Amino acid sequence: MKKFFLIVSMILINIISFGKLRVGVTLQPYYSFVANIVGDKMEVVPAIRGDIYDVHNYTAKPEDIKKMSTLNILVVNGIGHDQFIYGIIKSARMEGKVKIINANKGVSLMPVSGMRTNTRIMNPHSFISVTSSIQQVYTIARELGVIDPANKAYYSKNAQVYAQKLRNMKAAAINKVNHLKNLNMKVATAHAGYDYLLSEFGLRVKAVIEPAHGIEPSASDIKAMIDIIKRDKIDVFFVDAQSPNKYAATIQKATGVRVRTLSHMSRGPYTKDGFEKFMKYNLDSLTNAMLEVGKSRGR
Template structure:
């Protein structure tokens, strides 16, 4: 038997020919919509509601998948969520650890094969959780607590919506450019405030690993994650352990989530001498088009105040 050596070019051609014989990958596609009916776009998290609402304007309907006052970190799907999922044309998801319950809802609604999912983070450069006490390289899913990663997600969502709704694709792109411009302007304002500051000695701890994307935008890093469990009030024993961990971390600033840690600030400050600053995960309250911009501005003001405090 004669053995024939194939050149790299011939190998590539053979591979391409073989791939052409494989069955095409079937992607979920929404059922046909009646002419003139607006696209129904679901959103799993508050920031995604804001992103989509600004992208589509009045050309599509944006539907939150779960109630605004639900805690997305420990959420259990409800019958109303499943009912909403049956009516959607597409669903925007985080898809990297912050809304795993959404996939349960889609499956329970019988839409696993028919509901297109837009993975907002498809084009985002992901980073591991900073300061994880276990040293594990776990992907940080909080890409929406950021301006740079938020803009990347806005454009990814816009691209995918344009594919699903080509008649409105041009309008979506125009709206996305205007929205991204406002987010860039917000970031630039605070970049100017941080310019010239010596941030090399800034050390902070957080009660949850939700701020790494925000910190890296301004050259800041999290020294320690004190209590990675989120949305769960600590017991007296856990609080004592948290206080001890803060002392060991040798930090002057602690960032806590504003919706779940309001009662912890005073005892922690009294016991450790650190200053507690509250940041938002943008994960609770009413769903509004301006929620991301409003709460990100508050977060950036808080970050600037914390940096000023640490330099005194």
């Protein structure tokens, strides 16, 4: 009997899903954005596996190509974080067939901090921010409304509700540290993924240890960071919560700098509330670090 009900449930799910547009997403934040916007009107599908740490260097699998051929719409970062997806689209012969939504269309982009060359590269980690993420939510909702005009108002309303939820999170975080006027907290980071979030709190990254995203720093890179932290009196060194960061202990021991973590939201399950959990972690970690520095200065 239990097996019978399981089979019936699966059939009902297939019936409900049949005919729905399938929206693929390249990054976990976009799954949360789209899932909150479309509700039950579309099916949201991760375009790649969720157990990948560094999608910058992602290598397509046969299952990715097969999945791409089933998508109607694809939400992409579009500024370098998911370049691999265009190869998958081509391999699946979906060029011109899958409707691509560039989530960062209209977002005010920041250059990557800590570049070792004079080349100016725009930072693709715009989703590690409340403000730019809200812009992306509205862009996605607007584009989906064009593709599916019958549900345009529904998508717009859901985007507004979700955006307000994110605004409330940011407002609560700012309220925690609003008394820290002119804190001038000096920050260094493991890589350049956190520029957007830090800028929302009036912070600018003084140094980045990784020579490029995902590239393990050399002994000379670590020595250079230690020198910078000492010279510029860096208050906090933020490292990736999902990465080993073997060099962090060495740097902390040599300088006494506070080492704190921020999440890159680069691995784990794709869930509707994943972005909220990820952003709350980052907001808590950042504001707690600011409070620590403020306390040390008698604020």
